[in-house]
Amino acid sequence: MYEDFYGFSERPFQLTPDPAFYYESVTHKKALSYLGYGLNQGEGFVVITGEVGAGKSTLVAHLNQKLDASHTTVGEVVTSALDGEEMIYVAARSFGLDIAGGDKAAALAAIELFLHDEARNGRRVLLIVDEAQNLSIGALEELRMLSNFQLGSHPLLQMLLLGQPEFKHLLAHSDELEQLRQRVIAAHHLEPMQPGEIEPYVMHRLRHVGWDGNPELDSGLWVKLHKATRGIPRNINQVMSRLLQLGAVEEQSVLGTDMLEAVLNDMSGNNSPDQVDVPVARPRPDRDLPAADAIARVRSEMMAPVLQPTAAERERGLLDVQIEAIERAFSERDKHVAALRREVEKLASARIHGEAVPTDMDGRLSAIERRLDEQEQSLRHVLTMMIDYFEGEASRAAA
Template sequence: MYEEFYGFSERPFQLTPDPAFYFESVTHKKALSYLGYGLNQGEGFIVITGEVGSGKSTLVAHLKQKLDDKRMTVGEVVTSALDGEEMIHVAARSFGLDVEGGDKAAALASIELFLHEEARHGRRSLLIVDEAQNLSIGALEELRMLSNFQLGSHPLLQTLLLGQPEFKQLLAHSDELEQLRQRVIAAHHLEPMQPGEIEPYVMHRLHHVGWNGNPEMASGIWVKLHKATGGIPRKVNQVMTRLLLLGAVEEQAVLEPDMLDAVVEEMAGDAAPEVPVAAKRRPDRDLPAADAIARARDEDRPAPPAPATEPDTTREKGLLDHQIEAIEAAFAERDKHLASLRREVEKMGENRATGDMSEEVDQRLAAIEARLDEQERSLRHVLTMMIDYFEAQGSRAAA
């Protein structure tokens, strides 16, 4: 829609990786340098990591365009959670090998034979594994074993691993991956674009689709765009797509900062609220991939809520009874003290009758008696109210 309104040849901010739109930011230029160095070594592992949407897939698509397919054979694997045996079969199929059945030894033999044939014809072999953070330790160990294939003293297979930041952490700290870690000859982590790279990135994509100045970009949007997206290319694409769509709907020839604010606010409203997510279980490396994935998902799925049951009125009523009894016991103890005090007052009254007490003491004694009577009435009233309250609560709970 918006591409027609603004006269673009195609959508400039599509989310699908397209090497035609490759933009060489500072971090992507560094990544290409590491890739070039690693490929020249012709062995071991090259590791590229980055946040979701940082441009790993676009970088690899651009790299593949630069490779000479007469001298390099490339197999690609986009992984789900795979165990070691499944990894071998998927790697074999990525090179076009027919490995029907579940015979791991046969699959390994097919891969080795294929790599030898490629080397004899003067071609090197590169296996690209995307989403490497999904692989189990067992699958990564199988990839390491594949790197052992040699023709004489020349390695037959090189592997490029692409993954999210958690794969970088796993590779750096897992004791089980020490041998693989020693075979990494080049690694780079893709950083977000810098604030000054946002405008060149956007204009690079717009020029690629025939932008001729319509729409005009207000200068104030670039800082806001970087703040809203964190410099992640895919997020920039998402926001720019919505911004261009808003501009087309409102028939605007200039995209203003307030329009960008509206888009960002709308997208924030579209996003689901974040909730804590429990760490995902790794599929069992000893099970077939499909079974292991199913089991892991079942274990991660929250348990269904317990069926509603009738309230335990017996237990609740018993609790109220105990509360009332405790209150009554407390007041009974108070009554003992009051009775003792009253006996003392009565004794003083006897002394008054014999004429042994002064008039002032007599007045004080009368006041004490009045206060005792008042306190007793007040305590009894409070006790009655509290008993009525708790009994009413028990009746409501039972209802």
């Protein structure tokens, strides 16, 4: 391993969050200030968002180290796609509460009793929810309801929500989250690091593991590294780890731009080395969002599995990946068309049975028909792009 070759005490660019490597970039310093302000209020929600790999989890790990453990109880939840009731049980378990029998009322009562006990013992309670973009509207509403617990006029629970950019958008624009939005007392979006922060970030991590000047890093690395990684810490870690590994394999004491180019070429599948082919977070059409919103979000998903195959997918054959991607596209299309049709049937049923219907029902039906047409056009566009892409790949392979 390269850490042995260069005499490091450990790997400086591991991908798992470690507060010992926390680097306070400009955006992380701002985030910590917002967190400090929000936590001093002792109530409501603090929201931190950022791209995948922007450093949200490392920031929170650093925050946990700064909290007074004798006066603060912290529960942590890393979410999958939870509905409202599941959210209650997961929150209870994060505080070590054993809720048996699947009784939501009992779970809520246990959480409230726990919060009262903590308050009487002079302890504040913080619930950290990571990957908040995966939560349904119902789950977010349950979190808001938990924030209502009070002892007299004293709030008993504060929450920190961490999420990707789509969560920031959902929170800002969903009419269903207006009450939660009103309870957000501090929020910050983690931006990528600036070009001038790349070298200090890398050197900070190297010095933490005992770097003594070996290997030497060429000054031309930093601009290329920023361009390739977009200033996202996890991307930087990936590239630097590969660069150090290459240096160790080739027994180099100087890491130059030619070696960086080789690493970037390898990571991008021998394509243009200008930017690393790193995973991009794709939004999940939320089960509780209106059908039109779900359609708008799923359009952006359709091409990603086709145009950005993983290394494992490339190894098992592009054709299988192509077929699966087409099947997924049709599956998503059918699901959301069905949702639109159910909306049409609901309006039609209301009219037949004399129930109250919106005054602009005809306009709504026309809008739904337009969305169905747009869905068909979108799918045809996706298939056209697939064909163009596959033909282009075949031409490149033949060349």
